[in-house]
Amino acid sequence: MPPVEVTTLDALADRAGRLYSPPAVALEVLRLTDDPKIDGRALCKCLEGDPALAGKLLRVVNSSLYGLPRQVASLTEAIALLGVQPLKLLVLGFSIPDDLVAAATGEAMQLYWTETLTAAAAARQFAVEGWGRLGDEAFAVGLMQGVGQLVLFEQFGEAYATLVSGAARRESKHTLEGLERDALGFEHRELSAELVRRWRLPESFATAIGRQVDGLPLEDLQGEDACLAQALRLGNLLTRLLLYRDLESLPKLINAAERYANLNRRQINKIVGSLCEETRQLAEALSAPLIEGLDYQQTLVEAHARLSLLSEQSAVRMMGMSRSTEEMDEDERLCRDLLLETRRLSAAVRVMVAGGLEPRNDPSHEEAKPARARRGVPAPVEICSRDWLLEKTDVAIGDSRETRSGLVLSVVEASCGDAKADADVIALRQWIDESPWASDFVRAVWAPTARNRAVVWMTGIDRIEVNRVWTAVGIALQKATPMTLDVGVAGVAHPTKGFQSEGLLTAAERCLAGAIAQAGPSVKSIEVF
Structure with a gap:
């Protein structure tokens, strides 16, 4: 990014503070709700003066974020069910000036809204799960924390947008x-914090x-500030990870969740389970564009798997501790939910990928292997149940039908050597990510x-092209590694409404x-009608 002439935070905040201010309705709501005698009718009348804002509020209230027992048709009903405070906080969260929102365009805008809505929804869930309060405040704060980024989009245009997009694609080692x-x-x-102060928000x-x-x-920090x-x-x-x-x-999240809110991994997994859908519904309510192909549950599974490659020694120590049957059962369920445990040494021995995975010589793994064998703890075999696969396929079919694009489902199996011993599918995925065919799997x-x-x-690609890609990957993989790849491919070009995932x-x-x-x-495929 080229040098910029604005050199101080105060100068930029002063400029933005003079050019932009929260919508008048939001400021009026803030004034009204400062009065302890405020009633719902006065707030409702104020909000009705901005039909666009009122529409956003109703759509968010009816989203899975609040999980109300029935659809809410009016602001009066919303206030009756939620109370004045949640509506006030939603208004504050939506109080970003319209001119600033329009500053981000294209890929940068998608990144902004995806990150902002994901972080806001996640912060709300963490507040509710961990503290049992302040969920609406956390959501509003999550929406407001990116306002400084919008100012930078407005001020520096394409130069800043290019920086944002480059960082997202990991072109730089820096955040x-x-x-x-x-x-x-x-x-x-x-910059966001300074603008919030200048706008006299809480x-x-x-x-x-x-x-x-x-x-x-x-x-x-103490009290509400700490929460x-x-x-x-x-x-x-969590947003940075997903x-x-x-x-x-990931380890930072696990440690911080336990330290701040006494939350364990299963509770984090629960939050992730609903986060993607909440983000989509919020984006729809706000008419905000998102990055395509979001699958937060899948990303968390992969992150745990990759982390297990780097922390085998810690896992061995954990399994060596005295544990109750209930704790061991929970460990087994977590392994099945997240991904199979893989050992760095075994992955390095099986796969020597040029430009990809390098042999790891951590001596701890020579000790770890017999330690696990003595305890008789087998590596989990099945990761995703068939019911989960069918449910996931149903979602993919629905998305394919909505976007009027085909869907291709592949089942891949990797083996090593003439005896076709089991290979490591995670190592296969990592090899592909480093290969010339990585771009073909961006949305996979x-x-x-x-x-x-x-x-x-895989969506947005037809079955014949998928066959070509898998064939090329299989040939190159066999030349560069001990692995052999077999693939079964089934495609549907135009899934009908009653199309069955099974x-x-x-x-x-x-x-x-x-x-x-x-x-x-070998690759074998078929078109399904």
């Missing part, structure tokens, strides 16, 4: 915040946002079903059986 600091001397959340908002900068400590800042920190860590696949965020969704097998969904999955599995019967890497 967006690090790049911002190098270029501007501050990061966008510092000071707790500015405190929570400001404390996100550079991972500032939160332990010294909001900590919930927002957890929401941002949206940008930042593996370092993977679901491992065994140590050496996975189901892969038929597509079964067809791909039958094709895989035919491929395995052939010598060497």
